[in-house]
Amino acid sequence: MVAYSPTPADVERGAHQDHSLVLVQTQSWLNRTLKIFGVIFFLALALALVFVVVWTWSTRRDAGVQTVQIEALIQTTTDKPEPHTILKRINSKPKAAIHLEGSYDEGKHSGLQWHSGQGQGFSQGGIQLQNNSIIIPETGLYFVYSQASFRVSCHNPPTSTPGSKEVEEEEEEETRPQSSPLSHRVWRFSESFGNDASIMSAVRSACSGQDARGLEEGQGWYNAIYLGAVFQLNKGDRLWTESTQLSELETEEGKTFFGVFALF
Incomplete structure (x- = not known):
């Protein structure tokens, strides 16, 4: 090894x-x-x-x-769009609308007269003023409105001299402001109804209560009756107004008017 x-x-x-x-x-x-x-x-x-x-x-x-x-x-x-552009678009396809200014001449007419070419009055979209009435061009929903303004002369009680109670009451009764009821109404005629129908109305009592107090001589009592509502109207329907106390109407621009415009 x-x-x-x-x-x-x-x-x-x-x-x-x-x-x-x-x-x-x-x-x-x-x-x-x-x-x-x-x-x-x-x-x-x-x-x-x-x-x-x-x-x-x-x-x-x-x-x-x-x-x-x-x-x-x-x-x-x-x-x-600017306002003028909007107006152009509206005018390109205007809806039916009319606005009338009122006037009253006791020597020429027996009632309130409406004008489409006076003041702010106009008409478009086929709606027309004929024989002092508005003629509806097409069936649809419409807003109808009207206003009548009044100025009534009221008689305020003069200062009375002392006397017997009966004499004072008689003088007060004679010199108390006279109440003059004023009314304004819109009428409608439709062939579907076949007769005239009152669609809006209102009544005011002039020269009464607090309204007549403190009025100066010749100032008069002023009030306006406004009516307005939506209605289903038919083609060919006719609308017109009726007012009382026509001699007391205020017909300055913008005080008494009548109009209709289509909603759809």
Whole structure:
């Protein structure tokens, strides 16, 4: 049997081999660690890039929506029609409407007369004034209105001298403000009814109560009767007014009028 004993060279060689093995294992662990950190770094970078892209896209989308809204608002504001443009559009297809101003001449007419070409009076959309009556052109819903203004002369009781109770009562009765009932009415004739029908009316009692107190000589008592309501009217229907105390009517512009306009 041959004995083997390591020589110094062998010892040195073995020591060198163990050192190399440890060094190789250390380098392998470092490489794996670097690779893991590299993968984590690239994943984090990729996630960051994805977040930036999503955030940028979302911001641009919101900005785009806001821009569209602003442009729509600007367009709406820009397209907002001016009053004269609105009037042009209305006049291009006018609805049936008429407004009449009233007048009364006791020497010429027996009743209140209406005029479409006087003051603010006008007519459009086929509705007409014929024989002092409004003629409805088409069946539909209409708003009918009218106003009659009155100024009545009231007699205030003068200062009486002392006397008997009977004389004072008689003088008070004679000088008491006279009550003058005033009325204004709108009539309708329709072939579907076959007769005249009162569709609106009102009555006022002039020169009575608190209304007549404190009136100066010649000032008179003033009041206006206004009527207005919606009606279903038929084609060919005729509307006109009737008023009492015509001599007391105020026919200045805007005080006594009559009109109709279509709602649909």
